[in-house]
Amino acid sequence: MSASDYAALTPGSLPARLGGLDLLTRRIGPAEGWQVEEVGDGNLNLVFILRGSLGAAIVKQALPYVRLVGESWPLPLKRSFFEYHALQRQAARDPGSVPELWHFDEAQALIVMEYLSPHIILRHGLIAGKRYGGLGERLGQFCARTLFRGSDLSMKAAEKKADLALFAGNIELCDITENLVFSDPYFEAALNRHTPGLEAAVARLRGDLALKVAAQHLKMAFTSQAETLLHGDLHTGSVMVSERDIRVIDPEFATYGPIGFDIGMLMANFLMACLAQPGHAESPGARSGYQSWLLSVTAAVWTSFEAEFTRLWREERQGILYQATLYEDQRHGLASEIARGERLGAIWRDALGFCGVEIHRRILGLAHNADFERIDDVALRAACEARALALGTALIHSRHTLSGTQALLDLAARVNTEDHL
Amino acid sequence: MSASDYAALTPGSLPARLGGLDLLTRRIGPAEGWQVEEVGDGNLNLVFILRGSLGAAIVKQALPYVRLVGESWPLPLKRSFFEYHALQRQAARDPGSVPELWHFDEAQALIVMEYLSPHIILRHGLIAGKRYGGLGERLGQFCARTLFRGSDLSMKAAEKKADLALFAGNIELCDITENLVFSDPYFEAALNRHTPGLEAAVARLRGDLALKVAAQHLKMAFTSQAETLLHGDLHTGSVMVSERDIRVIDPEFATYGPIGFDIGMLMANFLMACLAQPGHAESPGARSGYQSWLLSVTAAVWTSFEAEFTRLWREERQGILYQATLYEDQRHGLASEIARGERLGAIWRDALGFCGVEIHRRILGLAHNADFERIDDVALRAACEARALALGTALIHSRHTLSGTQALLDLAARVNTEDHL
Incomplete structure (x- = not known):
């Protein structure tokens, strides 16, 4: 069938066109x-x-x-x-x-x-202040399973290379990520927009040379570290939830990239949800308990990822990397555990960096998120966003040294009490 | 034409089969x-x-x-x-x-x-003790030009992704590198062989857990860091030289991989050529000046790579990474130079690691090199190889901290005076 056969569906045409299935x-x-x-x-x-x-x-x-x-x-x-x-x-x-x-x-x-029912988009639930049991745990598990099993840690080398080649064709959607996430936020790109009142914060960010260097190192990691098949756009708008079920949707940005990318993007969106809460609070401070819950979800994404990645490392490491032949079979199981810890350390550092750029681009780039956009009070929105920008910068700068989830939560909790306009 | 049409040429059949071209x-x-x-x-x-x-x-x-x-x-x-x-x-x-x-x-x-004439394989020249003017400089330049221009620093993103997909098909030759370079030397793999007398050195190496971890981190970098089109097998047997000309041949292992890979492999082969010289000396110490020259060539590979990479970074950085839009156009040329220095630092660290594994696999794996193999005195060969093994281990362990070419040469010169059997 040629491309010219394509026709966009409408509610009117849909039954006739799909009724024969x-x-x-x-x-x-x-x-x-x-x-x-x-x-x-x-x-x-x-x-x-x-x-x-x-x-x-x-x-x-x-x-x-x-x-x-x-x-x-x-x-x-x-x-x-x-x-x-x-x-x-x-x-x-x-x-x-x-x-x-x-x-x-x-x-x-x-x-x-x-059709998932009675599911709603997770982001909408978070704006409404709803809690979902096991949320961070399930999403961390999803990351571990999909990212581990799509990598050379698990796949046959020939199959991984074939998939790498297949998804290398997803050029235009990668181009969106490459530009909109990693470059546009850091200069006055044509498609950018930001909330009035953020001017000083934006000027500081765009004048931070080390930040602009780090963002491009992260971009190179995204374009070159073909470690696993990413979801590629794993924010809270790509997750559907009900009281009893959690599903991930919309992986059209899928490409081979760094294991830390999906995890960092997901953590960024929970951190933004947290920092946006003052804009949705029924009364001042009414959402502070909910903010703590969102921080715990952020941490759970990582700790759950780490636990499941560890389980898979020990039970399903059948790829060409860190082979049992070299380690366990030589009574060097300790080397396998050292390698796992160091590998998780590298993923954590990458994830923090990607987390930072995702926060920046959702506030300064083209594609904003409803967490902030639905705050009608522009001054309040700018105040929330300025805190998020500062947190993003802090995460990028400290990604090589930040010790773990508690340190991450401490930064987020601190920035939430400060004025960063 | 189907695969069944293939027939290996012989000197007898060649004129009839190619005479029509x-x-x-x-x-x-x-x-x-x-x-x-x-x-x-x-x-x-x-x-x-x-x-x-x-x-x-x-x-x-x-x-x-x-x-x-x-x-x-x-x-x-x-x-x-x-x-x-x-x-x-x-x-x-x-x-x-x-x-x-x-x-x-x-x-x-x-x-x-x-047909290159009067060229010979560089490795043979090095065994014979010949010097070639500008050797390290030219090869460093070759690395810079091919590796920079095959990367997202230079290419259009769509073309780079298409080439990444194309060369991802080179599965079986990558498999050779993945196994023979990064894994086999570190355990008793079936295809391994080594010079008698090395047993203690080999046991130390295979008992070094941190080394076995690092080798697999480097393997993951090789399989995942799809930064540029590598030659993939850039040793001194893949270089042809005359008094006036230097050419690189045999890139059948070509694949997308880390920029530091070719450079590290090349440096490894000059370092091995250096440490093998006692086995080719006309009399004890007769090759010591030549050893110093080989160390200077090793250093020149890097310094020349660095200089040419820097020139290309400043003059030809037209890809999607570290764009002038973000840096020079914003009067942040300093950021571009910071980024270049940090990127070169990462390439240096990778190169040292790949240098170490290449040394190990040429002595312990399947594919040995003539530098050592042509030393008839088995005890002398083992002594030279043991020094090289120790140097390889040192480079892998110190790759994140070794400060530059002088520090590298100091390690090689030191190991050359010691007994590492």
């Missing part, structure tokens, strides 16, 4: 009874909820441009192909972590999958 | 007058010198197995494809650094190229 009608009922609602609130794609007499489905279709910006910024449909392949791998590497995949149409750049 | 007959004369000699002394391939009435050519053909081992170790013909593509890129990135390419036949896995 047996797999879909068996699960949700015949097309005559379908109700279709377009619900996409992300930056890039169309998302439809499709309800039938027997059940519901999600239909996600890529648009040939960036939805947030419009047709002036074309973006290839092929991202849907990478999303589908990433979802497949995540489902295999951490069963139950992503929506069940029902159908993929490459030419139409559409994926049909399980 | 116009490009070749124009350059070296008609096939009727050709004289063919098989001269391959490497580990993997057939190499023919083809002499005609007008000139000469080299015909290099891959065999479907490892020549050093035999048909029991199959190796895909496709390595010839990667060698050809690597040679093309090296020729473009550092004109005049490789033999001129005349013809490539993918199905026959053969490359026809310029």
